[in-house]
Amino acid sequence: METHIFFLHLVIILIAARVFGEIAARLTAPPVIGELFAGIVLGPSLFGWVEPTDIIKLLAEIGIILLLFKVGLETDIKRLATAGCKCGIVAITGFTAPLVLGFSISFWLFSIPMLESLFIGGTLTATSIGITVRVLGDLNLGNSHEGDIVLGAAVLDDILGVMLLALLYEFSIGGGINWLNAGKVLLFIVAFFILAPVLAKLMSLIIKRIENFSETSGLIPTMIVSLVLLFAWLAHIIGAPELLGGFAAGLALSRRFFLPLGATLRTDAKFALNIKRQMSPIISLFTPIFFVLVGLSINLREIDWSSAYIWLFSLTLFTVAVFGKMLGVIFIRESGASRALVGMSMIPRGEVGLVFAELGKLSGFFNNETHAGLIIVIILTTILPPFGIKWIQKHYQYAFRK
Amino acid sequence: METHIFFLHLVIILIAARVFGEIAARLTAPPVIGELFAGIVLGPSLFGWVEPTDIIKLLAEIGIILLLFKVGLETDIKRLATAGCKCGIVAITGFTAPLVLGFSISFWLFSIPMLESLFIGGTLTATSIGITVRVLGDLNLGNSHEGDIVLGAAVLDDILGVMLLALLYEFSIGGGINWLNAGKVLLFIVAFFILAPVLAKLMSLIIKRIENFSETSGLIPTMIVSLVLLFAWLAHIIGAPELLGGFAAGLALSRRFFLPLGATLRTDAKFALNIKRQMSPIISLFTPIFFVLVGLSINLREIDWSSAYIWLFSLTLFTVAVFGKMLGVIFIRESGASRALVGMSMIPRGEVGLVFAELGKLSGFFNNETHAGLIIVIILTTILPPFGIKWIQKHYQYAFRK
Numbered sequence: 001m002e003t004h005i006f007f008l009h010l011v012i013i014l015i016a017a018r019v020f021g022e023i024a025a026r027l028t029a030p031p032v033i034g035e036l037f038a039g040i041v042l043g044p045s046l047f048g049w050v051e052p053t054d055i056i057k058l059l060a061e062i063g064i065i066l067l068l069f070k071v072g073l074e075t076d077i078k079r080l081a082t083a084g085c086k087c088g089i090v091a092i093t094g095f096t097a098p099l100v101l102g103f104s105i106s107f108w109l110f111s112i113p114m115l116e117s118l119f120i121g122g123t124l125t126a127t128s129i130g131i132t133v134r135v136l137g138d139l140n141l142g143n144s145h146e147g148d149i150v151l152g153a154a155v156l157d158d159i160l161g162v163m164l165l166a167l168l169y170e171f172s173i174g175g176g177i178n179w180l181n182a183g184k185v186l187l188f189i190v191a192f193f194i195l196a197p198v199l200a201k202l203m204s205l206i207i208k209r210i211e212n213f214s215e216t217s218g219l220i221p222t223m224i225v226s227l228v229l230l231f232a233w234l235a236h237i238i239g240a241p242e243l244l245g246g247f248a249a250g251l252a253l254s255r256r257f258f259l260p261l262g263a264t265l266r267t268d269a270k271f272a273l274n275i276k277r278q279m280s281p282i283i284s285l286f287t288p289i290f291f292v293l294v295g296l297s298i299n300l301r302e303i304d305w306s307s308a309y310i311w312l313f314s315l316t317l318f319t320v321a322v323f324g325k326m327l328g329v330i331f332i333r334e335s336g337a338s339r340a341l342v343g344m345s346m347i348p349r350g351e352v353g354l355v356f357a358e359l360g361k362l363s364g365f366f367n368n369e370t371h372a373g374l375i376i377v378i379i380l381t382t383i384l385p386p387f388g389i390k391w392i393q394k395h396y397q398y399a400f401r402k
Numbered sequence: 403m404e405t406h407i408f409f410l411h412l413v414i415i416l417i418a419a420r421v422f423g424e425i426a427a428r429l430t431a432p433p434v435i436g437e438l439f440a441g442i443v444l445g446p447s448l449f450g451w452v453e454p455t456d457i458i459k460l461l462a463e464i465g466i467i468l469l470l471f472k473v474g475l476e477t478d479i480k481r482l483a484t485a486g487c488k489c490g491i492v493a494i495t496g497f498t499a500p501l502v503l504g505f506s507i508s509f510w511l512f513s514i515p516m517l518e519s520l521f522i523g524g525t526l527t528a529t530s531i532g533i534t535v536r537v538l539g540d541l542n543l544g545n546s547h548e549g550d551i552v553l554g555a556a557v558l559d560d561i562l563g564v565m566l567l568a569l570l571y572e573f574s575i576g577g578g579i580n581w582l583n584a585g586k587v588l589l590f591i592v593a594f595f596i597l598a599p600v601l602a603k604l605m606s607l608i609i610k611r612i613e614n615f616s617e618t619s620g621l622i623p624t625m626i627v628s629l630v631l632l633f634a635w636l637a638h639i640i641g642a643p644e645l646l647g648g649f650a651a652g653l654a655l656s657r658r659f660f661l662p663l664g665a666t667l668r669t670d671a672k673f674a675l676n677i678k679r680q681m682s683p684i685i686s687l688f689t690p691i692f693f694v695l696v697g698l699s700i701n702l703r704e705i706d707w708s709s710a711y712i713w714l715f716s717l718t719l720f721t722v723a724v725f726g727k728m729l730g731v732i733f734i735r736e737s738g739a740s741r742a743l744v745g746m747s748m749i750p751r752g753e754v755g756l757v758f759a760e761l762g763k764l765s766g767f768f769n770n771e772t773h774a775g776l777i778i779v780i781i782l783t784t785i786l787p788p789f790g791i792k793w794i795q796k797h798y799q800y801a802f803r804k
Contacts, residue, residue: 003463004638007631014628021618031618055457061405216423216433218686225687226416229409236406278683284620285627285684 009050010059010289016042017288029383030131032351035288036379039295052296060293062229063286064355065246069228070283072250073276075155086332087152093328094153094346095160098124101320110313115171116370119360122164123374124321127157128350128382135386136345141393146338150345153328158352162247163189165356166240172363173239188238193248196231200252203227208271220278224253241359294354294375297361303372314373321381322347337396344392347385353378411452412461412691418444419690431785432533434753437690438781441697454698462695464631465688466757467648470564471630472685474652475678477557488734489554495730496555496748497562500526503722512715517573518772521762524566525776526723529559530752530784537788538747541795548740552747555730560754564649565591567758568642574765575641590640595650598633602654605629610673622680626655643761696756699763700777704770716775723783724749739798746794749787755780 016038024034042050050056102121106112112120132154136147163186170185171178207223231245253275303310326343334342357374360366366374418440426436444452452458504523508514514522534556538549565588572587573580609625633647655677705712728745736744759776762768768776 003460004635004644006460007635007638007644011628011632011635014624018618018621018624018628022612022616025618055460058405058408058457210424214424216420216427218683218690219420221683221687222416222420222690226413226420230413233406233409233413236409242406242409281620281623281680281683282687285623288620288624 006053006055009053009056012042012050013038013056013289013292014285017292021288028386030128030348030350030386032128032131032291032354033379033382035291036295036354036375038288039292040298040300041295042292043296043298045295045298045300050296052293056289056293056296059286060290061242063283063288063290065228065232065243066225066279066283067287067290067351068243068246068355069250070279071158072247072252073254073279075158075251075254086334087149087156089331090149090328090342090346091153091156091160093331094127094325095125095157097327098320098324099164101324102317105316105320109316112370115168116360116365118171119168119356119363119365120317120370120374122161122168123353123356123360124317124324124349124377125157125161125164126349126352126356127154127161127325127346128348128352131348131350131382131386132345135348135389141341146334146341146345149332149342153342153346157346158247159193161352161356162241162244165359166244169241169359169363170239172365185239189240189244192235192238192240192244196234196245196248197252200227200231200249204253208268211271220275221282224275224279225282243355291351291354294358297358298372298375299368300372302368304369310369310373313369314376317373317377318380321349321377337392341389341392341396344385344388348382349378350382353381408455408457411455411458414444414452415440415458415691415694416687419694423690430788432530432750432752432788434530434533434693434756435781435784437693438697438756438777441694442700442702443697444694445698445700447697447700447702452698454695458691458695458698461688462692463644465685465690465692467630467634467645468627468681468685469689469692469753470645470648470757471652472681473560474649474654475656475681477560477653477656488736489551489558491733492551492730492744492748493555493558493562495733496529496727497527497559499729500723500726501566503726504719507718507722511718514772517570518762518767520573521570521758521765521767522719522772522776524563524570525755525758525762526719526726526751526779527559527563527566528751528754528758529556529563529727529748530750530754533750533752533784533788534747537750537791541792543743543795548736548743548747551734551744555744555748559748560649561595563754563758564643564646567761568646571643571761571765572641574767587641591642591646594637594640594642594646598636598647598650599654602629602633602651606655610670613673622677623684626677626681627684645757693753693756696760696777699760700774701770702774705774706771712771712775715771716778719775719779720782723751723779739794742794743791743798746787746790750784751780752784755783 017035020034020038020041021031022034024037025031041047043052099121102124103117106117106120107114132150136144136150141147166185166189167182170181174181204224204227207219207227210223211219228246228249231249232242233245235245235248236242253272325346328346329339329343332339332342353374357366357371357378360374361371419437422436422440422443423433424436426439427433443449445454501523504526505519508519508522509516534552538546538552543549568587568591569584572583576583606626606629609621609629612625613621630648630651633651634644635647637647637650638644655674727748730748731741731745734741734744755776759768759773759780762776763773
């Protein structure tokens with residue numbers, strides 16, 4: 001493709017993402033959903049104006065790695081620790097139930113092959129920290145007791161989800177389930193999760209040192225992007241998905257990061273703020289490309305909408321996705337309103353669900369029907385809960401502890 | 403190339419650019435020269451670790467378009483007007499003399515074909531506003547009377563240079579000199595220079611309006627990059643180099659931009675600052691890729707260093723490059739020290755010279771010898787003048803008007 005045509009396509013992608021994201025926000029839905037629709041509109045489903053070329057895929061991949069970096073950066077492990085075991089219960093139930101139920105229903109009810117069914121279950125485990133944080137923040141519940149439980153659980157869910165993703169990724173490369181390899185990969189990943197943030201932390205301290213006496217500008221954008229991509233490469237080398245590297249790098253640079261053995265290395269607040277301020281334009285530039293690409297890679301025309309199968313499949317999975325996440329709140333001791341709030345807040349799959357679905361499609365697990373069905377589930381679970389949360393807050397607003 | 407390998411290459415490019423840029427800065431040379439050396443070290447000249455793949459070339463192109471956007475953004479047309487006709491004299495002489503002398507010497511003395519000779523002359527016309535601003539600023543001469551003359555002349559030089567570039571680009575596509583086409587292109591470019599900033603300005607006002615009631619974050623990075631790339635595409639469509647579009651977009655968004663017919667549309671200072679703050683991490687991320695690419699595309703091993711030709715060629719051109727730029731100061735009424743300062747400040751070719759040389763190579767005009775010879779000239783003209791300026795300032799520091 002010629003350079004100027006590529007520029008035009010990139011412009012169309014960025015502007016469409018912005019316009020549809022803005023419309024979504026106005027309809028009180030997360031912008032991510034709008035960006036996904038932008039891709040559907042531009043892609044083969046509707047107009048077919050933009051094709052997902054290799055270079056756009058590459059930019060999208062940088063986008064998703066940077067997004068996971070941001071998720072890691074915003075992860076506050078301290079907060080997870082203070083919310084205590086309640087969020088552990090919510091997270092582990094909210095991870096296990098959709099995985100097991102999603103797998104079982106796909107495998108036994110819909111007779112989908114085992115690995116594909118596992119990947120479907122895996123896609124349902126996601127929780128979108130980003131959307132949860134946004135919705136709770138908008139309702140002034142970000143710092144409530146319930147908010148702490150939800151955020152802690154969402155972080156744990158993400159870590160578990162990313163590990164599952166790495167495992168399924170290994171299976172997809174190996175062509176089947178191999179428990180020896182799986183054990184090896186899990187070991188690598190645990191080692192990666194312990195060592196990578198430490199290494200990234202040390203590298204960030206070096207960057208900070210250099211910053212103090214650097215003679216030239218632009219240190220933070222170039223060096224932090226290098227750090228993130230370096231860890232994406234490292235993650236690939238150990239057999240994990242590249243976005244895991246982004247997440248680890250973000251975790252390391254988050255404000256409160258704990259080294260193993262109880263040692264703490266706080267990132268100086270000014271430096272952390274500087275990183276956030278300089279990285280956010282770059283992240284905002286690349287991430288919409290990913291969500292538009294997800295839309296571009298869906299072809300709604302190829303799907304037989306008249307078949308009962310796809311509707312039955314997605315509605316069943318939607319039920320699993322909702323109740324699987326809400327199951328955990330039964331086991332925690334809270335008021336009914338608090339339980340409903342926590343459960344509801346865990347439902348949005350958002351961008352994390354889209355990442356799983358896309359990886360499943362790219363690895364050749366999902367055919368068009370399964371992929372589209374999952375996208376429907378992700379859209380519904382992402383759009384509906386904010387309304388539920390607002391309703392609960394309106395009717396029980398004095399029930400929540402700040 | 404696999405994704406993770408691309409990530410590794412990108413990391414190597416960014417880190418090497420940073421390390422060599424930092425070393426250059428410490429040796430009081432412009433960082434651009436360091437980034438160029440990084441490319442020479444990583445490329446076929448020395449280690450051969452990184453190959454200039456299509457995607458790296460594309461990122462480099464985005465980098466140079468964004469850099470020209472930045473140059474446009476920093477252009478203060480008001481200042482150019484106040485410095486008056488003195489900078490006009492300096493600029494026109496400093497543009498014409500290197501062009502005519504460079505062409506004549508290449509064509510008659512070195513028997514180089516006409517179009518190639520024209521391109522050599524064109525490369526010598528460049529003045530690096532960025533480096534000039536930096537050096538004068540470092541010496542606290544940025545706001546001096548001499549500084550005004552230099553900046554005004556550098557801006558004019560850039561506009562003339564970019565127009566010449568567009569003309570030579572048209573010749574390179576057409577395969578020869580065609581004055582009718584040339585006239586058409588020049589007309590287009592003049593129209594583009596008048597209309598594009600107006601259009602870009604109007605679009606930026608729309609962006610600003612949207613920003614006021616936008617529900618989602620990340621508006622400025624996505625929309626400004628879209629604007630810049632859209633104008634790069636437009637520039638290509640009218641037959642000019644894409645970076646011209648970046649320059650026009652930058653000019654439009656600069657703080658004081660004048661519409662034709664005397665109307666003024668000031669960019670609100672807060673919005674302008676916001677654009678600058680959010681765009682600068684993105685610009686810093688992409689531009690080093692361009693300069694490293696210039697280094698990567700030089701193969702010093704292929705050049706016969708023992709031949710007297712290349713030395714004679716580059717030293718002759720170096721002399722032309724220095725005296726051609728200093729010629730203009732003879733015609734202005736200033737003290738000897740002021741004249742020396744202004745003339746010396748006009749010499750650095752820096753990134754603008756590299757852009758010309760790269761375009762000449764990509765269009766197939768320059769063979770390895772000519773390209774390498776010009777790179778030597780650009781390096782020398784970029785490294786040496788700052789020392790000269792410092793020397794003058796040290797010995798005549800009371801001579802300059804603030």
